[in-house]
Amino acid sequence: MLRAHETEIAADAAPGGCYGNAMATKQHLYLVDGSAYIFRAYHRLPPLTDPEGTPVGAVYGYTTMLWKLADDLHKADGPTHLAVVLDKASTSFRNEIYSEYKANRPEPPEDLVPQFPLIRDATRAFSLPCIEEPDVEADDIIASYARAATRQGWDVTIVSSDKDLMQLVGKCAEPDDGVEGGCIDMLDTMKNQRIDVPEVEEKFGVAPELVGDVLALMGDSVDNIPGIYGVGPKTATKLIQEHGDLEGALAAAPAMKKSKLKERLIEGADMARLSRVLVTLKEDCPLPVALDDLKLDAIPPGPLAAFLDRHGFTSLRKRLDTGTGSPARTTELSPAKQETEAAAPAEGASRQPLPDMPPCDHGAYECVTSLEALDRWIERAFAARLVAFDTETSALDAMRADLVGVSLALGPNDACYIPLGHGGTDMFAEKPEQIDREKALERLKPLLESDTVLKVGQNAKYDLNVLARHGIAVAPVDDTMIVSFCLDAGRDENLRGHGMDELAERHLGHSCIPFKDVCGTGKKAISFAEVALDRATCYAAEDAEVTWRLHRVLKPRLSDEGGTRIYERVDRPLIPVVASMERHGIRVDREKLAGLSAQFAEEIGALEAEIHGLAGESFTIGSPKQLGEILFDRMGHKGGRKGKSGQYSTDQSVLEDLAAQGVAMAGKVLDWRQLSKLRSTYTEALQAAINPDTGRVHTSYSLVGAQTGRLSSTDPNLQNIPIRTEIGRQIRDCFVSEAGNVLLAADYSQIELRLAAHMADVPELKDAFAAGEDIHARTATEMFGVVDRDTRARAKTINFAILYGISRWGLAGRLGVEPDEAQAMIDRYFERFPGIQRYIVATLEKVRGCGYSETLFGRKTWFPRINSKRQAERQGSERAAINAPIQGTSADIIKRAMVRMGPALEDAGLRHVRMLLQVHDELVFELPENDVAAAGPVIERVMAEAALPSVRIDVPMGIEIGSGTSWGAAH
DNA sequence: GGCCGAACGTA
DNA sequence: GTACGTTCGGCCC
Numbered sequence: 001m002l003r004a005h006e007t008e009i010a011a012d013a014a015p016g017g018c019y020g021n022a023m024a025t026k027q028h029l030y031l032v033d034g035s036a037y038i039f040r041a042y043h044r045l046p047p048l049t050d051p052e053g054t055p056v057g058a059v060y061g062y063t064t065m066l067w068k069l070a071d072d073l074h075k076a077d078g079p080t081h082l083a084v085v086l087d088k089a090s091t092s093f094r095n096e097i098y099s100e101y102k103a104n105r106p107e108p109p110e111d112l113v114p115q116f117p118l119i120r121d122a123t124r125a126f127s128l129p130c131i132e133e134p135d136v137e138a139d140d141i142i143a144s145y146a147r148a149a150t151r152q153g154w155d156v157t158i159v160s161s162d163k164d165l166m167q168l169v170g171k172c173a174e175p176d177d178g179v180e181g182g183c184i185d186m187l188d189t190m191k192n193q194r195i196d197v198p199e200v201e202e203k204f205g206v207a208p209e210l211v212g213d214v215l216a217l218m219g220d221s222v223d224n225i226p227g228i229y230g231v232g233p234k235t236a237t238k239l240i241q242e243h244g245d246l247e248g249a250l251a252a253a254p255a256m257k258k259s260k261l262k263e264r265l266i267e268g269a270d271m272a273r274l275s276r277v278l279v280t281l282k283e284d285c286p287l288p289v290a291l292d293d294l295k296l297d298a299i300p301p302g303p304l305a306a307f308l309d310r311h312g313f314t315s316l317r318k319r320l321d322t323g324t325g326s327p328a329r330t331t332e333l334s335p336a337k338q339e340t341e342a343a344a345p346a347e348g349a350s351r352q353p354l355p356d357m358p359p360c361d362h363g364a365y366e367c368v369t370s371l372e373a374l375d376r377w378i379e380r381a382f383a384a385r386l387v388a389f390d391t392e393t394s395a396l397d398a399m400r401a402d403l404v405g406v407s408l409a410l411g412p413n414d415a416c417y418i419p420l421g422h423g424g425t426d427m428f429a430e431k432p433e434q435i436d437r438e439k440a441l442e443r444l445k446p447l448l449e450s451d452t453v454l455k456v457g458q459n460a461k462y463d464l465n466v467l468a469r470h471g472i473a474v475a476p477v478d479d480t481m482i483v484s485f486c487l488d489a490g491r492d493e494n495l496r497g498h499g500m501d502e503l504a505e506r507h508l509g510h511s512c513i514p515f516k517d518v519c520g521t522g523k524k525a526i527s528f529a530e531v532a533l534d535r536a537t538c539y540a541a542e543d544a545e546v547t548w549r550l551h552r553v554l555k556p557r558l559s560d561e562g563g564t565r566i567y568e569r570v571d572r573p574l575i576p577v578v579a580s581m582e583r584h585g586i587r588v589d590r591e592k593l594a595g596l597s598a599q600f601a602e603e604i605g606a607l608e609a610e611i612h613g614l615a616g617e618s619f620t621i622g623s624p625k626q627l628g629e630i631l632f633d634r635m636g637h638k639g640g641r642k643g644k645s646g647q648y649s650t651d652q653s654v655l656e657d658l659a660a661q662g663v664a665m666a667g668k669v670l671d672w673r674q675l676s677k678l679r680s681t682y683t684e685a686l687q688a689a690i691n692p693d694t695g696r697v698h699t700s701y702s703l704v705g706a707q708t709g710r711l712s713s714t715d716p717n718l719q720n721i722p723i724r725t726e727i728g729r730q731i732r733d734c735f736v737s738e739a740g741n742v743l744l745a746a747d748y749s750q751i752e753l754r755l756a757a758h759m760a761d762v763p764e765l766k767d768a769f770a771a772g773e774d775i776h777a778r779t780a781t782e783m784f785g786v787v788d789r790d791t792r793a794r795a796k797t798i799n800f801a802i803l804y805g806i807s808r809w810g811l812a813g814r815l816g817v818e819p820d821e822a823q824a825m826i827d828r829y830f831e832r833f834p835g836i837q838r839y840i841v842a843t844l845e846k847v848r849g850c851g852y853s854e855t856l857f858g859r860k861t862w863f864p865r866i867n868s869k870r871q872a873e874r875q876g877s878e879r880a881a882i883n884a885p886i887q888g889t890s891a892d893i894i895k896r897a898m899v900r901m902g903p904a905l906e907d908a909g910l911r912h913v914r915m916l917l918q919v920h921d922e923l924v925f926e927l928p929e930n931d932v933a934a935a936g937p938v939i940e941r942v943m944a945e946a947a948l949p950s951v952r953i954d955v956p957m958g959i960e961i962g963s964g965t966s967w968g969a970a971h
Numbered sequence: 972g973g974c975c976g977a978a979c980g981t982a
Numbered sequence: 983g984t985a986c987g988t989t990c991g992g993c994c995c
Contacts, residue, residue, distance in 0.1 A: 521973095522972055523972080620991075623991050623992080624978070624991080625991075625992075643977085645976065645977085647976090651979085673979080677978085677979060677989080678980085680989060680990080681979085681987095705985095705987090706986060707985080708984085710982085712986055713986085714988090716987090716988085717988065719987080722981080724980085747982095752982085752984095803983090803984070806983065809983085811983075875983095879983055880983095882983095883983085884985090887982090890982095891985095920981080920982040920986090
């Protein structure tokens with residue numbers, strides 16, 4: 001019967017018998033892997049509930065995905081047929097051949113369980129066929145449908161990201177029915193990515209038909225497929241690449257050189273063959289619904305509306321009513337379709353065009369070259385009370401760059417560019433017509449400083465600094481980059497930087513003109529000042545306009561998603577504060593640096609000669625590759641271990657071991673490395689970083705640099721200036737105050753441990769901090785009963801290990817003990833401080849459930865891999881998730897202190913105290929020597945009380961303050 | 972010129 | 983074991 005159907009369909013699909021190029025008649029079956037999808041949706045979306053309190057986050061994600069698919073049905077490669085396949089199997093044929101199959105699969109989270117039946121409801125609401133079979137796994141059903149469809153010449157898209165299904169990609173049917181076979185690809189709707197043969201090859205390093213062989217070797221801990229112990233994706237791929245296929249790799253094992261891998265391959269050969277069978281998809285399952293019954297038709301709005309109402313999906317309901325972006329519509333799409341599709345509220349990750357916004361039109365931008373035109377824009381901006389702005393400059397360094405132009409945007413395709421410095425700064429050079437820079441800035445200043453007009457920037461700190469150098473104090477300011485950071489920190493590995501191009505792609509579906517297309521790259525790069533005005537206008541006005549659009553999409557999400565508090569109270573007010581610190585910069589003693597550099601150079605030279613002498617040949621000491629070969633191959637020293645790159649490791653611990661064995665060269669190389677590092681990274685680089693205009697070093701802080709909320713510092717990085725060794729400390733002495741001034745350093749002592757004691761509610765630790773005790777000594781007492789140098793050092797290590805998310809192996813490595821012993825210490829720690837264990841368990845539960853961690857001030861950090869099936873990935877996320885609330889709360893506290901510091905000093909009449917640097921738990925100020933006595937207590941109080949009144953930490957904040965004419969002396 | 976991994980500086 | 987940024991060699995195009 002089935003055959004009859006298939007033949008019929010094949011005939012339908014190709015009127016006139018023409019298969020090859022008839023896009024319009026080609027059938028395209030979409031197979032949605034529903035079960036896998038909701039697991040992913042569950043972990044990516046917030047824990048929403050419907051009006052009755054049923055958790056529906058995953059269902060919501062699933063519904064929007066179906067909506068989008070149904071919407072694509074008129075596209076060239078959109079679906080003509082669609083089925084949702086659900087996993088109903090508790091057992092399958094795989095259990096018959098391997099009883100352990102899926103034996104250790106964990107129970108799904110409890111707020112996901114009630115969502116499974118809703119998936120069926122949602123599918124029915126769309127009037128889509130839902131296929132599930134007892135004792136047949138979804139993957140096998142999908143494979144069977146895919147196979148049957150391609151046999152008929154249909155194309156197939158599998159909506160899933162399951163790696164097992166990637167075996168099917170590209171596979172075409174044999175032309176046994178006289179039909180040209182269709183092709184199979186996959187669609188990952190979460191990442192909005194098509195997976196075709198090249199993507200599979202990129203992921204696995206082999207063609208799709210060999211993916212099963214790779215999977216068989218690597219196994220799968222979630223499905224409990226054994227594979228070969230110790231073989232992961234990398235090794236599996238390599239083996240298959242080298243030996244052709246699984247049997248080839250197994251056959252080659254006996255001839256391999258002696259290694260763990262060789263033994264395991266030989267011993268595990270049968271397990272690998274069994275795994276191969278387990279990962280093979282069954283392609284001949286009976287098809288419970290005939291292919292042509294999967295035809296996608298008009299979707300009746302009635303059941304869908306009822307479903308959306310019932311679960312409170314109001315935004316989708318609105319879309320259904322207005323018919324905009326409605327999947328129920330079957331008419332051809334209007335050209336405006338893309339823009340009328342509403343953004344889903346809960347999906348920060350969604351890539352959907354904006355409501356009522358036309359696409360960007362570069363032709364609509366105005367190049368403003370007259371004062372009259374400029375005045376019109378300024379007037380309209382005042383009326384609009386919100387203007388997105390951007391500055392174009394001649395370089396990336398805000399403290400050195402010349403202002404080249406300013407762009408403004410008031411709405412979609414309502415943007416302009418005001419060129420001010422094109423043609424360069426040469427007074428006699430030929431320049432394009434443009435408004436005089438000073439005159440234009442004079443007009444812009446009232447707008448940019450007006451209390452009643454919100455200025456929106458993307459990384460506005462940069463523009464603030466550029467304009468501050470022209471006497472304009474831009475305020476008030478919103479920053480789309482910071483908003484994105486407050487909403488989506490860590491949410492997607494592809495969006496770490498919150499840069500405009502990425503945000504535009506993600507939230508607007510818009511690709512910005514790449515900067516390199518305008519200014520070129522590398523040697524041939526030109527300054528923005530050299531760019532012709534028409535091209536400059538497109539690029540610059542687009543930047544302002546995209547910023548305007550991003551603001552419109554992102555800002556409302558703050559209140560919806562609980563980001564307002566951290567944005568308004570911490571990160572947003574910090575922008576001008578950090579901008580001001582950057583502008584002040586810090587003085588460094590160039591002569592002293594140069595002196596150190598010369599001294600280091602001499603010592604480096606001497607060490608080099610000694611090392612070459614000991615080696616018996618000349619080589620590049622800075623090359624770990626060459627060094628490893630010399631030490632372990634040529635000189636035959638023991639202790640060589642190779643990392644995954646196949647290279648010997650020659651890091652500090654390895655060299656220290658060698659030195660302890662009496663290898664003179666190892667110690668010399670360590671000294672050489674320290675001096676080389678200090679010289680190239682600090683004494684040389686810092687001299688080069690001195691700004692010729694100000695004579696000071698101006699770092700650039702990134703406000704979105706660390707997922708936890710910390711700042712980061714670049715160009716130069718002033719957050720990693722040496723302090724631990726005496727020789728490194730000399731570099732801190734090169735950071736100096738101006739004559740008559742001193743530097744004052746104030747740091748939070750042990751802030752992260754104090755926060756851990758508070759957040760985990762550990763009475764012993766809280767008491768110890770309250771009493772001003774030595775916290776590591778107290779820990780040693782609790783742990784070992786005695787305090788001496790050794791137990792205190794161990795206790796300190798363990799305390800830090802806790803903050804970083806502990807593992808027995810990690811702690812063992814640090815303490816130089818066996819993992820068992822380390823585990824015993826961890827157990828003891830948890831026993832003595834049960835609050836710590838409760839904190840860890842509660843934190844992980846929360847993150848696994850809702851996808852993010854939170855600081856005491858409500859800063860979210862997302863951990864998309866917290867439920868990954870890859871153990872290393874998952875455990876890495878777990879450690880980061882344990883650390884993030886502590887590190888992040890610490891970051892919040894010092895940021896709050898920074899925001900309050902200026903006004904507090906001002907109130908105290910201390911107008912000459914300048915905050916210069918922040919190093920995570922330390923603030924560095926420059927101030928007149930005479931102000932130290934008055935400023936110290938103010939600074940201390942602001943820092944100590946920074947959490948209040950929002951949060952009361954029931955442990956005192958210890959602040960240590962010192963001052964001196966150099967940073968080194970201030971410690 | 973651009974990218975990656977190793978190594979190492981900080982909290 | 984957390985969070986970063988920079989330098990270098992080695993390799994690619």
